[in-house]
Each structure stands twice: as structure tokens, then as C-alpha cells.
Amino acid sequence: MSLKEYKKKRNFSATPEPAESIRSKTPQFVVQLHHASHRHFDFRLELDGVLKSWAVPKGPSFDPAVKRLAMEVEDHPVSYATFEGDIPKGNYGAGHVDVFDSGTWEAIGSAQQGLTKGDLKFVLHGDILRGSWVLVRTGRQGKKNQWLLIKHRDEYANERDADAFVDPKTDRPISLTKRRKTWPKESKPSPRKTSSSSASPASKADTSEILKAGEREALASAAFTPELCRLQSSPPSGAEWLHEIKWDGYRILCTVVKGQVRLWSRNAIEWTDRLPELAGAVRSLKLKSAQLDGEMIVLKDGRDDFNALQARLSAENGEPAIYMLFDLLHLNGKSLRNVPLIDRKRVLADLMQKHSHSLLRFSQHQVGSGEEAFAQAAAAGQEGIVSKRADSSYSGSRNGDWIKVKARPSDEFAVVGFTLPKGSRAGVGALLLGQPRNGEMTYVGRVGTGLNNEDLREWRNRLEPSIRDKPTANIDLMAKVDRRLAIWVKPKIVIEAFYQGIGGQGLLRQPAFKVLRRDKKVVDLLDSDCSAPAAEHKTGSHSRSPLKVTSTKKRAQKVIRKLQVDESAPLAEIRLAKDGTNDSEALHLTHADRIVFPKLEISKGQVAEYYAAVASLLVPEIVGRPLSIVRCPDGASGTCFFQKHVGKGWGPNVHSIAVEEKSGTDENLSIHDERGLLDLVQMNVLEFHPWGAPGDDLAHADRIVFDLDPHASVKWTRMIAAARDVRAQLKSIGLESFVRTSGGKGLHVVVPLSPPAPWDAVKNFAHAVAQAMATLKPKEFVAVAGDKNRVGKIFVDWLRNGRGATSVASYSLRARDAAGVAMPLTWDELGRVKSGDAFTIKNAVGKIRRRKDDPWEELKVLKQALPEF
Known part of the structure; x- marks a missing residue:
């Protein structure tokens, strides 16, 4: 053509x-x-x-x-x-x-x-x-x-x-x-920018038009959650990415409310009093309200120098601290978070040109040509680059819109001990380093290169008060001969070190000391998704057989009694009762006080409490099966996303399971027990969606799920009648079914299959049932997806029954404002339920305590085969 x-x-x-x-x-x-x-x-x-x-x-x-x-x-x-x-x-x-x-x-x-x-x-x-x-x-x-x-x-x-x-x-x-909604009536949408040239952001757009796209917002005088980077080995390609220098300094967030400037660390610690000159520089911008994001650096010999910055903060030199600004989230009553980044930067550049100040700099960028930008940064001796989607919003999460690529690999480590000096060295011989791997602090190597004698003496004085008799990290990777020479300390101090990858023994290769990170705490390492050493450390294998879990009301209540979460601590503990004992084991939970469901003021610690309480009921639904999860790093009201692969540093109880695909083997996420469930909760998982097939036979489905999804105009009484109609239709062909609330707006009718059936047969059968319902009651049901097809009707969603498709598990929370729970019911009690999210994180455990029996107990033993059709 x-x-x-x-x-x-x-x-x-x-x-x-x-x-x-x-x-x-x-x-x-x-x-x-x-x-x-x-x-x-x-x-x-x-x-x-x-x-x-x-x-x-x-x-x-x-x-x-x-x-x-x-x-x-x-x-x-x-x-x-x-x-x-x-x-x-x-x-x-x-x-x-x-x-x-x-x-x-x-x-x-x-x-x-x-x-x-x-x-x-x-x-x-x-x-x-x-x-x-x-x-x-x-x-x-x-x-x-x-x-x-x-x-x-x-x-x-x-x-x-x-x-x-x-x-x-x-x-x-x-x-x-x-x-x-934000465009003038006569304007047309502008085409996507595909230029690969260097940007001069202030000249390419009318900033007044960009500001019209902002949404009215009353700003609180408090820190905000920063956008975070994922670590990647090479820069992304394509003109949809812009690339900035990775500045070697401290991340500083700035809020301005009614002209009052406040400066914050990325961990929401206020630095205004420590940096009065930078606060004064921001005041020169004459802002009524604003949120700014940037990096504080010190320039030495024409480039940023982290050691010089630390000396400046310790009053050891008089070098001026410079605020390198790279994002503008709010300006004079308008939130710009949902405005594309490239446009936010244009507004920021325009603002800084109008009110220039020697301590404020605009972080320039290049659009496209990521490899070229990275090569230039490396040649200039920079740490690397940060690549950002030009059209991205500012979600305050680590969602992959921002990527950092380091020219020389480095990472942050906890100091877990030291060795005594030899020869001409004084103070300490080397620092012993630890990093979270598989949910525990693990020894990863030692560093002495980059430290002079004066540094070594200072380190001895710094570490002496924290000496401990026993190792404060897992030392399985440490040679036995080295263990006798080690002096252990409580992990309190974080350093950054260069290294050349991970050796065959799992230890750092050629590490060299870079800098003491006074701005970081050990707990910060526990919540990182970008741990480079851990990236090459396997978190589990699909070869391990699933662990069977007994589901009993007594067990669930025992867990509730044993659960304790201290939300005031930066690193809280979940205490989970062991099977058949009166004692318990602890699982770590970071940021337990972080709010996950804002409208209900439910914290991450309370989410962990809920999942520990229902673990013995939920885990049998998902154990050993390929699993999709919904992660919400910023809570249910923030950016949430599906994920089906194991992430980095997710703890020792999160595993993978091999799934054969046409293109090869895919490794899907899976767990074996309750500990795996809570490791996922630690990683901000709110929803659990398993395959409808057991892990030992992924070619056959052992359940069918009909998701009754109503249009907004459908009353709940019609939903109850619809579920009963589907049940009756299934019963007419010899199949028993079970019902649960979806935790959202609908109901699920679930059909167990024993023996399991091939996926194609299950999907075709589910489609046939949905079409039959739409044919029998065309005013009630529709079997075709899409909102326009189901106005005033209920969509019988049969699509969840194909190979690889998933459906939410019983007792799973939903990442929605109401914090609904997918709650199994008896058919008799369905009529007393008021909505699909009638059971929530606040009342679900009480519901479980009050009931006499598991409403789905029969599902586990029912023998029924897929009928021929």
C-alpha cells in the first residue's frame, strides 16, 4: 500500500x-x-x-x-x-x-x-x-x-x-x-513533542496557558512526599524522556504558605533554621504559596562536591549552599501535580528568570538521546543522570516515571562493625558493611579504601559507644577466619560506598568509601526498592512445595490476640503467633503510622493488623498460586498499580513460580505461608488476586468466577436477585456455587471444580453462561464489556476465567476509599447485606468472630466436574 x-x-x-x-x-x-x-x-x-x-x-x-x-x-x-x-x-x-x-x-x-x-x-x-x-x-x-x-x-x-x-x-x-476542561474553548490539543534537542524550557510554551491547567488547591504548611527514582543500569531511549544531571547533594523540599518559607528533608525533617540563606533566597521569588523540589549542593572547582557540602553543614568551610531546583508542584493557589513535567519545568524556569538569585539554580535537562546525556555526564565526572517521563505527573511514589542511572555504581550501607588496624593504620582497619537482604540486615563486605588515618581515628571514636558482643547482622557470607577479627556495633550509621558489582560469594567487589550519609538512617535502607546488591540476590524459587495452612476460627482469633504493632516507632514489629504454640515471631514493618486509607484514617500498621488477623483464612485462597497484587506506595488515594513479579528486597518469604508461556518461562510472584503475606503487606500491597489454578497444575482451573458488575444506576436489591438468578442457572445444570461481596460495588458467584478443567473449556463455559443470562433476562444482564453496553444493567464478567487472568481473593482488602473486603457469605445471609463494600477493614474481623462456621467450608470438599456443553 x-x-x-x-x-x-x-x-x-x-x-x-x-x-x-x-x-x-x-x-x-x-x-x-x-x-x-x-x-x-x-x-x-x-x-x-x-x-x-x-x-x-x-x-x-x-x-x-x-x-x-x-x-x-x-x-x-x-x-x-x-x-x-x-x-x-x-x-x-x-x-x-x-x-x-x-x-x-x-x-x-x-x-x-x-x-x-x-x-x-x-x-x-x-x-x-x-x-x-x-x-x-x-x-x-x-x-x-x-x-x-x-x-x-x-x-x-x-x-x-x-x-x-x-x-x-x-x-x-x-x-x-x-x-x-482546562483548555480555552477555541484551542486545540497540541501534538506530542518529539524533539530530541536540548531544552530551553522558558521559551517554548506560554506559561500562563500552562497555569490554567492547574487545579485550585489550599496548601498545608507541611512536608510533602517526594517523587522517588528507580535504579536502572542504562538510560531509557525515546523522545518521551528528559534527562537531568544526578546532583550529588541533599534532597530538599520546600513549601511556601502565605509567604512563609519552610525547608524539609526528604524524610519530612524541617531544615529551615539550618538553611536560613536558602529560605531567604526562596523568599526572593515573591511567592504566595508553592511547593518546590530540588537538591542542595556545594560547588567546588566547578562541580558538585558532597564532601564539601557536608563540611559546609558542619561549619568547616564557608562555601555557599546552592538550591538546584528541578520541579514545581504548586504555584500561588494552583496544584500543578497533574500538569506534565515538561510544562511544570517551563513554569519553574520562567519564574526563576523573573526573580534570579545567586543561590537558586534551575536544573537544566535534555529531551531524548538518553545514551548521549549519560555519556556526557560520565565524561564530566558526574554521578550519573536522572531520566524522567516528560509527560509524567508528580505522584510522590516510586512508580518508574523517574529513573536514576549511575556512572559509577554506589549504594548506601549500614556500618555493622569494624576491624582493628594493622601496620601504619590507626583507629580502625576497615568498616564492616550491612544491607537489608531478604528482610534482615546482612553482612555484604568491608571497606577501607578511601579513608585516611585521620578518618580512621574519627571512625573509632564514632563507633566505640555502639560496640556489641555478638554480630548485629547475618554473617553467613563472611569467611570464618574473618569473623574472629570482627568487632560488632549496633547499626546506627549509614555510609555510601562505590563498588564494582557483586562477587560470586555475594559480597561487594572493590568497594571504596565515598561519604558518611548524615542525612540517612538505617531504617531508610529497609524501605528502598533500589538496593543494587540485593538486586542480584535471589528471593526464592518456585521449586519449593507450597505449605499447607489450616483455616480455623480459633486460629484467626489467636492471631488477633498475638498481634502487636507499635505505630509510633519508625520500624515497628508485627507479632504473629506460631502454629501450635503460645509464643510468636516478629516481622518488621516500616512506616507503620503512614496513612493508607485517608478518608478512614487507617494506617499501614492497621492494614498489617487486619491481614495478620485474617491470614489463616486468606492464605489458603492464594498459597502456591501465581499471584497478581495491587501495590499502593502512597496509599489507596495515591498511585496504585498491578504487579505480578517479585520485587527487589521483598523478604525471604516472597517467592516465584514458573509459568510456561509461548515465549518462554515467566516467573510469577507466589507465597507459601502467612509470613509471605505479611512481607507483601510490608511492601505496601493492599489487594491479592490469585490465578484460578493451583501451582502444581497451572494448565487446569479449579474454580470459575462470575463477577457481577453493576452499572451505577442499578440498585442493590437487583444485585441480590441477579446473584440468585446466576446460582439458579448453574444449579439447573448440576453445579453448586458460592457467593461473596467483591469489596467494591458488586458480587462474585464462585463455582469450584474438582476435578479441575482445561482453561479453554472453563472460559468457553463461563462465556456461555454469561450469554445465557443475557438472553434469558436482557433487561437485567449483559455479557459484553464496556460501560456503554451496560447502562442500567449488570455485566456478567466472565473474562476472569482465562489462563493468566485473576480475581480478587476472599478476605482481600480493596484499594478504594471505603477499604472494602471481599467477604464470603452464605446464600441465606446475602439478603441482609447492604452493598458490595458492606464489610470493610473496620468491621470484617468482627464479622468473622461472630459467625459460627466458615460459609465456604463445603467449597473445599465439594466434588463437581465441568459439564459438557
Whole structure:
């Protein structure tokens, strides 16, 4: 195909569609929602100066188990990627067009060979569509080539489809609808920036227009949670990333309320009095209210020097501290958190140009060309770079929008001991270092290089008061001959050291002392997702057989009595009763007082209390199964995301389980026992979603879940009747079923299968039941996903029954304001329940205590096979 066919079908004097094509610097993709004679999504990839195009009737699905038909159509000009508007009646493709998503893309292998072979694999970098995908040409060809658009299994896979991002009332893309609320009536959305040149941010945008996109906000005079970086070995590619120098200093957050300036460390410790000159510099900006983010540095010989900064803070030198600003979250009554980063930086640069001060600097950036930016930083002797998504919001989390890449690997360690000096050395010989691995402080090596005699004497004086008789870390990695020479101390001090990777024995290779981190505490190391040494330390194996857990009311109540969480401590302990004993064991919980459900004022410690209390009931639902989880590092009201792979440093009780895929073996997250459950709670997990198959037979499902998902207009009494109708339909074909609240707005009807059945058969059966319900009662039920299809109706969601799909576990919390619980019920008590989130973190344990029996006890022993149909 070529643009000849595109132009042949169009009269450009009668349609606003572009006629010519302009090649962009970085290959881009676009998905457009097209309301033509038949509503569909147009999927387009830029290749060889044109947009290769496919019409996808149902839109992309994020579920790898769902294959979406994609009809190949004529090539379009690259300039079509920003086209939005109405194609007039009488013209080809007449109807309204909206940009649904856009960004850049890159082929996996050769794009041309993939198109020719009919197997095009690629990665998308969009606002909505991200990660790895494939277009596969089918054997059924007609006038147009038929392809299938399929999502690969990666961290971006989930159970949603494109319509989840479309407003059901307007049938317009949600992302654009929200943005348009802040645009002037006559303005059009601007195309995505793909320039790879260095930025001069103050000149490329009208900052007054950017500020109109901000939302009114009353600002509190308190610290805010900073955006955090993930550690990566190489910078990301693509024009959707901007790259800044990684400054070697202290992170400083700034709030201004009614003109009063306050400075904070990243741990919410106020530094205003210690840095009066920087507070005065910020006052020169003449702000009424603001939130600023940056790094405090000291320049020595033209570059940042951390040791000089520490000397400045200790009054050992008179070097001026400089506040290097890189983000602006709030300005004069307007929150800018949801404004794209590139625009926030333009406003910040404009502000600093208008009110310059010698102690305030703007942190410049480069858009695109990450490898080049990293090479330049390394050549200049900088620590590395921080790469940030140019269109990202400021969520105050470690969600992958900010990535740090170090030119010379370094990390932070606790000092757990020292050795005595030899020869001409004085004070100490070397510092013994520890770092959290698998939930405990572990010896990882020693460092003496980089310390002179004066430093060594100071270290001896500093460590002497903390000496202990026994090791204060796990010393399994330490040679026995070295253990006799070690003097142990209580881990209280954090240092940063360079190193050249991890050796075969799990210890640091060639470590060299960098600096004493007075701004860090040992507890900070426990809550890090970026521990480089731990990154190469395995956290478990799928080969271990699952641990069976007995589920009894007595056991649950015993756990409740044994649980103690001290929320006032920075490192709290969860005490969990051991099986068959009166004693208990402790599991560490950091930031127990952090609020997780703001509307209910429920803390992380209370979430841990809840999960410890119901562990003996929840764990049998998920033990040994591949598991998807919902993590909320900033609480339920912040950014939450699905995850199915084990993270770094997640504790010794979080394991992986091998899942065979067409592309190879995937390692999914799994736990064996209650300790694994609470290790996940420590990592800010709120929801648990297991596979419907046991770990020892992933090819067969042992349960079917019908998720009854109501439209907002459906009354709860109809939901109760609907669940009973589904039960009756299943009973008519010989299947018993069980019911639970979803913890959200719906109900789940669950069918156990013993023996288990193949996934394809289970999914086909579930689909058939959903269609039967929609046919029998079309005014009540619908079997097709999408809000526009279920107005006034209940969607019988059968899609959770495909291989790899998951459903929330019984007793799991939901990451929603109400903190609802997925609560198993008897059919008799269903009529007394008032809503899908009637049971919450506040009343669920009381409900469990009051009931006489487990309402799903029969589910565990029921023998029923999938009927033939």
C-alpha cells in the first residue's frame, strides 16, 4: 500500500484530513477513536515515512489472553497522527475522530521483516498503551489483510480494554476529556513533542496557558512526599524522556504558605533554621504559596562536591549552599501535580528568570538521546543522570516515571562493625558493611579504601559507644577466619560506598568509601526498592512445595490476640503467633503510622493488623498460586498499580513460580505461608488476586468466577436477585456455587471444580453462561464489556476465567476509599447485606468472630466436574 490509495479515497477540498506526510525524528504511534458508520479504533505505526494502519473494531485489549481483530487498511500520512475533528458526511470515513493515545514505538527486531512474515513485535511508549505487543497476520484473508493485535505478558498487562479509558457518557477518550476542561474553548490539543534537542524550557510554551491547567488547591504548611527514582543500569531511549544531571547533594523540599518559607528533608525533617540563606533566597521569588523540589549542593572547582557540602553543614568551610531546583508542584493557589513535567519545568524556569538569585539554580535537562546525556555526564565526572517521563505527573511514589542511572555504581550501607588496624593504620582497619537482604540486615563486605588515618581515628571514636558482643547482622557470607577479627556495633550509621558489582560469594567487589550519609538512617535502607546488591540476590524459587495452612476460627482469633504493632516507632514489629504454640515471631514493618486509607484514617500498621488477623483464612485462597497484587506506595488515594513479579528486597518469604508461556518461562510472584503475606503487606500491597489454578497444575482451573458488575444506576436489591438468578442457572445444570461481596460495588458467584478443567473449556463455559443470562433476562444482564453496553444493567464478567487472568481473593482488602473486603457469605445471609463494600477493614474481623462456621467450608470438599456443553 502507499499514500496513493489514501489520496484516491479523499477529496481534500471537502475534508480537513491532511494530504501530505512529514517524517518525524522518532517513530511515533497513534490510536484514534473513530465514530464512522461503525465505531472502531484506528491503530497506526509510523514506518518508512507513513503510518501503517489497522482498524481495530473493539480497540486494544490489555489482557494477553484476548486477541483483537485488526483489519489492515491503507497507509496514512504521518501528519495524520495529530488529526482530530469531524470528517463531513459524504466523505470517506465520515464521522468524528479523537486521538485516544499517542507516543513513540520501537520494533523488536526488524519491523520490515515482521510485516512481511506477518509477525510484527514492538514496544509502545504512550500515555495509555505501554509495553510489549504483537500484530499477527491470520490465515483468513479477504479484501483486506486480517491481523490479530495481542498484548504480551509484562508489567503493563492487566484485564482492562480500551473502553475502560472512554467516558461512557460522551463516548470520548477520558484522558482528552479531562484535559479539555482546562483548555480555552477555541484551542486545540497540541501534538506530542518529539524533539530530541536540548531544552530551553522558558521559551517554548506560554506559561500562563500552562497555569490554567492547574487545579485550585489550599496548601498545608507541611512536608510533602517526594517523587522517588528507580535504579536502572542504562538510560531509557525515546523522545518521551528528559534527562537531568544526578546532583550529588541533599534532597530538599520546600513549601511556601502565605509567604512563609519552610525547608524539609526528604524524610519530612524541617531544615529551615539550618538553611536560613536558602529560605531567604526562596523568599526572593515573591511567592504566595508553592511547593518546590530540588537538591542542595556545594560547588567546588566547578562541580558538585558532597564532601564539601557536608563540611559546609558542619561549619568547616564557608562555601555557599546552592538550591538546584528541578520541579514545581504548586504555584500561588494552583496544584500543578497533574500538569506534565515538561510544562511544570517551563513554569519553574520562567519564574526563576523573573526573580534570579545567586543561590537558586534551575536544573537544566535534555529531551531524548538518553545514551548521549549519560555519556556526557560520565565524561564530566558526574554521578550519573536522572531520566524522567516528560509527560509524567508528580505522584510522590516510586512508580518508574523517574529513573536514576549511575556512572559509577554506589549504594548506601549500614556500618555493622569494624576491624582493628594493622601496620601504619590507626583507629580502625576497615568498616564492616550491612544491607537489608531478604528482610534482615546482612553482612555484604568491608571497606577501607578511601579513608585516611585521620578518618580512621574519627571512625573509632564514632563507633566505640555502639560496640556489641555478638554480630548485629547475618554473617553467613563472611569467611570464618574473618569473623574472629570482627568487632560488632549496633547499626546506627549509614555510609555510601562505590563498588564494582557483586562477587560470586555475594559480597561487594572493590568497594571504596565515598561519604558518611548524615542525612540517612538505617531504617531508610529497609524501605528502598533500589538496593543494587540485593538486586542480584535471589528471593526464592518456585521449586519449593507450597505449605499447607489450616483455616480455623480459633486460629484467626489467636492471631488477633498475638498481634502487636507499635505505630509510633519508625520500624515497628508485627507479632504473629506460631502454629501450635503460645509464643510468636516478629516481622518488621516500616512506616507503620503512614496513612493508607485517608478518608478512614487507617494506617499501614492497621492494614498489617487486619491481614495478620485474617491470614489463616486468606492464605489458603492464594498459597502456591501465581499471584497478581495491587501495590499502593502512597496509599489507596495515591498511585496504585498491578504487579505480578517479585520485587527487589521483598523478604525471604516472597517467592516465584514458573509459568510456561509461548515465549518462554515467566516467573510469577507466589507465597507459601502467612509470613509471605505479611512481607507483601510490608511492601505496601493492599489487594491479592490469585490465578484460578493451583501451582502444581497451572494448565487446569479449579474454580470459575462470575463477577457481577453493576452499572451505577442499578440498585442493590437487583444485585441480590441477579446473584440468585446466576446460582439458579448453574444449579439447573448440576453445579453448586458460592457467593461473596467483591469489596467494591458488586458480587462474585464462585463455582469450584474438582476435578479441575482445561482453561479453554472453563472460559468457553463461563462465556456461555454469561450469554445465557443475557438472553434469558436482557433487561437485567449483559455479557459484553464496556460501560456503554451496560447502562442500567449488570455485566456478567466472565473474562476472569482465562489462563493468566485473576480475581480478587476472599478476605482481600480493596484499594478504594471505603477499604472494602471481599467477604464470603452464605446464600441465606446475602439478603441482609447492604452493598458490595458492606464489610470493610473496620468491621470484617468482627464479622468473622461472630459467625459460627466458615460459609465456604463445603467449597473445599465439594466434588463437581465441568459439564459438557
